[in-house]
Amino acid sequence: MTLTGKEYRAVVLSDKKKVSVETREAPSLEPGWVRVALAAGGICGSDLHYYKEFANVGYPLKNPVVMGHEASGTIAEVGPGVEGLRPGDKVAVNPVMNCGFCPACQRGEANLCVKKRFPCSAMIYPHVDGFFREYFETQARLCLKVPESTDLYRLAFAEPLACTLHAVLKLGNLAGKKVLVTGSGPIGVLAASAVRAVGAGFLIVTDVVDEPLAIAKTMGADAVLNTKEKKLAEALAEIGPVDAAIEASGAVPALLDCLEALRKGGTMAQLGTTPSGGLSVPWIYFQSKEINVLGSSQFNQEYAIAVNLIQTGRIDPQPLLSRQFKFEEADQAFATAGDRHVCMKAQFIP
Ligand SMILES: [Zn+2]
Ligand SMILES: [Zn+2]
Missing domain, CATH: 3.90.180.10 (Medium-chain alcohol dehydrogenases, catalytic domain)
Known part of the structure; x- marks a missing residue:
C-alpha cells in the first residue's frame, strides 16, 4: 500500500x-x-x-x-x-x-x-x-x-546533540580538563552534557537567565553562573583559567568571556551563531595568549555518535x-x- x-x-x-x-x-x-x-x-x-x-x-x-x-x-x-x-x-x-x-x-x-x-x-x-x-x-x-x-x-x-559533539570532539582530549561553556540554551546544555561524557575535570556554564542554568546543572555542569549577577573572572578566581571554551550563545560579551577565561595556549570552539555583521573583539588575545579558535558548523560522523549516546541512555x-x-x-x-x-x-x- x-x-x-x-x-x-x-x-x-x-x-x-x-x-x-x-x-x-x-x-x-x-x-x-x-x-x-x-x-x-x-x-x-x-x-x-x-x-x-x-x-x-x-x-x-x-x-x-x-x-x-x-x-x-x-x-x-x-x-x-x-x-x-x-x-x-x-x-x-x-x-x-x-x-x-x-x-x-x-x-x-x-x-x-x-x-x-x-x-x-x-x-x-x-x-x-x-x-x-x-x-x-x-x-x-x-x-x-x-x-x-x-x-x-x-x-x-540527535541533531542538536550532534552539532555540539562536533565542537567538543574538535577540541581534542578534554579528559580532566577545565572547560567553560558560554550560553545555556539547548545547544550550550547539550554541549555541557557532551563535555561531561568525554570526561572533563571541571565544567562551568554561563548565561544571563537563571532557569536554563538550572537545567545545565542537572545535565552535568559542576558550576553555573549568571554573568548578570557576577563576573566570570570573579567566579574563576580560585579555579583559575580554563583549558578550553565552547562559545554556544553567539553573544559578543560571552565571546569576550571565553577569550579572557582561557589559559595561555587554550582553545575555544565557536558554536553559537554570532550576529551577521562585524564584531568588535580585541585581536590581541589571539597573539599574546596564543589562543586557538575552531569554527564549528553542523556535524559529520557525530550524528551517528549522538544517536548512539541517546539511544543507549548515556546522554539523556x-x-x-x-x-x-x-x-x-x-x-x-x-x-x-x-x-x-x-x-x-x-x-x-x-
Ligand atoms: Zn537545529
Ligand atoms: Zn559534497
Whole structure:
C-alpha cells in the first residue's frame, strides 16, 4: 500500500510570524528514498529566527517553506532499491543532505559540502521543505535505524546533540580538563552534557537567565553562573583559567568571556551563531595568549555518535524537553519556544 497522492499536513511559514497548517500531496518515492512518519520535530533556534524575521543570519527566505530539521520518526514506506529499512522501523533523520561526491564529501566533511542541501534554510535555494510534516521524504542513507525500545521524543535531540559533539570532539582530549561553556540554551546544555561524557575535570556554564542554568546543572555542569549577577573572572578566581571554551550563545560579551577565561595556549570552539555583521573583539588575545579558535558548523560522523549516546541512555536529553505541541498550535509553540524562562526545547508531535 502506498501513500503516494494522499494529502498530509505540514507547518508552513509564509512570512514574519505567519505560520499555518497546510496540506501537501505525498510524492512518489524515487529509488533510494523513504517516506518517514514524523514522531517528534524539535524547534531549533534557527526555526525561531525564521519565524520572527522570515530570515536567519542575514539570509531572507524567498518563498513559503515547511519548517523544521530536528526529527525522529518511523519508516512509513520505502522506495525502489532501499535495503536495510522496512516500514515500522524507528529512525533518526540526519538533515545534512550532502552530495557525496565533492572534495569535502570525499574527505568525510559532509558539513562543508559545497552542494549540500538542508531543510528550511534560506542559504539554500530553491529552499528545501523541512520536517514539520506528518510525512516527509528523504534518502534512506540519511536515516539511522534505532532499536524498537528507543524513545522517539528523546531521539529528536540527535541533531542538536550532534552539532555540539562536533565542537567538543574538535577540541581534542578534554579528559580532566577545565572547560567553560558560554550560553545555556539547548545547544550550550547539550554541549555541557557532551563535555561531561568525554570526561572533563571541571565544567562551568554561563548565561544571563537563571532557569536554563538550572537545567545545565542537572545535565552535568559542576558550576553555573549568571554573568548578570557576577563576573566570570570573579567566579574563576580560585579555579583559575580554563583549558578550553565552547562559545554556544553567539553573544559578543560571552565571546569576550571565553577569550579572557582561557589559559595561555587554550582553545575555544565557536558554536553559537554570532550576529551577521562585524564584531568588535580585541585581536590581541589571539597573539599574546596564543589562543586557538575552531569554527564549528553542523556535524559529520557525530550524528551517528549522538544517536548512539541517546539511544543507549548515556546522554539523556529529557530535562531539556519543556513542551510538546500539535501542528495546529504552531503560534503558541513558537511563542513558548521563544521564552527562555519557561522553555528550553519545544517539539511538534503531529
Ligand atoms: Zn537545529
Ligand atoms: Zn559534497
